Amino acid sequence: MGELFTGEYPARTAVCESDTRSRSGMTDADERLSRAVVFRVQKFSTANGPGIRTVIFLKGCPLSCRWCPYPEGISYRPELLYYPDRCIGCHDCVEICPNAALSPVEDHIAIHRHFCQACGTCVLSCPSGALEIAGHPYSLDALLEIITQDRTFYQYSGGGVTFAGGEAASHSGFLRRLAGACKELAIHTALETCLIHEWSTYQVLMPHIDLWIVNLRIMETRLHKIGTGYGVWAVLENVRMLASSRANIWIRTPIIPGWTDSESNIRAMAEFLRDYAGVIHRWELNAFSDNRRLYPTLGQVYVSESLPAVHPDRLNALADLARRVCGGQIPVVTSGPTLVG
Template identity: 45%
Template sequence: MDKGLIFDIERFSTKDGPGIRTVVFFKGCNMSCYWCHNPEGIRGVPELRFEPDKCAGCGICFKICPMRAHKIDGERHIIDENRCTLCFACANACTYGSLTQVGKWMSVDEIYIEIEEDRAFYERSGGGVTLSGGEAMKQSDFAAKLLKRCHEGLVHTAMETNLSFPWADYKKLLPHTDLIMGDIKHMDDAAHRKGTGAGNITVLDNVKRLAEAGIPLIIRTPVIPGYNNDVANIRSTAEFLKDIPTLKYYELLSYNPLGNSKGILIKNPYKLPDIQVPEKAGMERLADAAMEYGIEVYIDGRKRTGSR
């Protein structure tokens, strides 16, 4: 594959690995986590995003659409999914940013030009590039080429992954990956499957294999109230991680409700349930339980130093 499907390149991130980073978001994911905060990354095809709040009512999209998919329903501007062929003529014509194409096929060179622009910031901060998504491993051949290009340019590389792909796929990337940030979403296989659509046996196996390969690891759990926020599950995760020699730290990430608003902007809205954001005290209780296993624990990017 000469090009990868990318839905965003975010510069100056301080949340996706060490230092200041450029984050490349790969479109397409093999899991279907019901709490996903990046719903535009789920489908492995370009999509049309419509943000009604930005619409100035200029009417250009109505005129330009060859399928007459833009309609007025009462007083609402809607897009008829059954007619839209995703030609993106309307997105290209909308000068107000109300209609946009989510997901573009890009070459390694096209992406690397953007990465190279912030070299000075990587060098000063100890940062680099992070592949994210969606799930970068769904396009593992392209991801491997991009990571290799970064290493040739002496740029530090990291990848965020759900850890659920065959070991042979990870092996392709390892020579050019300096850090892996992987998720363990639940320690119970059935619960993992229920929440994400996939079991956790491969996930746990990959953590062990990555450690054996000497890859530094940050393991994260997105804390979803009513799903995995019980102390027993976090204890079980920490007990597993205490024997992982390359673990840098374990991070608990509070559920991010952003997906609820982003989901409705896409042509096929994702149905997201109403989940409460976890309380700070609850997150700290979980972190303290994990720390009892002698591992370093972070909450949302901050090192937990303990309650005492």
């Protein structure tokens, strides 16, 4: 799909990824290299790298973080979102759905997600905006046109483009081509990543990424696996590999009460990171804000317990601890609350 970004994500456009591929005659391999599913485009961001940036959120993540602030970014495919509070009970969507994926329930609807193809037909029929599609296939050229619209702002602010997710590196073939095209245009590139894939996934991206923003959450592998579905060793090994390759690295740690906010976790993280102070130029402790309200729109349950907001004094105390353990070798900053997971 090639709609230009106009200030709001084009959620009311009916496009089915499988239909697009079948009409074009593409193979799955061709599809992965020529387009990717994007669930958000954020312009004029100042929270995802230096300067003013355009952030491209690519859909799909191998992790299953219990606190994930972007549940619409976990699946690799487009998904239907339903906001019951907007629904007026007209049931136009039920009648028009080509896959019998919707049924009336009094003045609302039920979604049978195993039938839903996220084709968007129901979205176009909804008069109240109760239905949206999360994720649309974008071609490389369409994204490049969106990114280059703000080159003047990048140049004057030291900004550029940031690829986020989901886990943007899951689309490494497509991302390599897109980031490479940005580099040819002298646009600064950043990648926000959890570094959970094997090293070769990131190695092929290195010539095309100027800044690596690494989400590092939990140092204790058992707790990391409970919280994310994976152990932490692959992440730490990939940090070592990035550092040995002299990559430009920022570390971002969301401070999540009960998960990442212990002094022992921050101390262990600082002891690990200080060995790579020469290439880690910023460590950000972010006051986490959950996004539980979005889970029901996807037919999902927010599995984590209630997460209170971290107190500013606690956030500052953890930052002071990080600075002491790092011996002042890595700049430690605080931020938030923003949706960083």
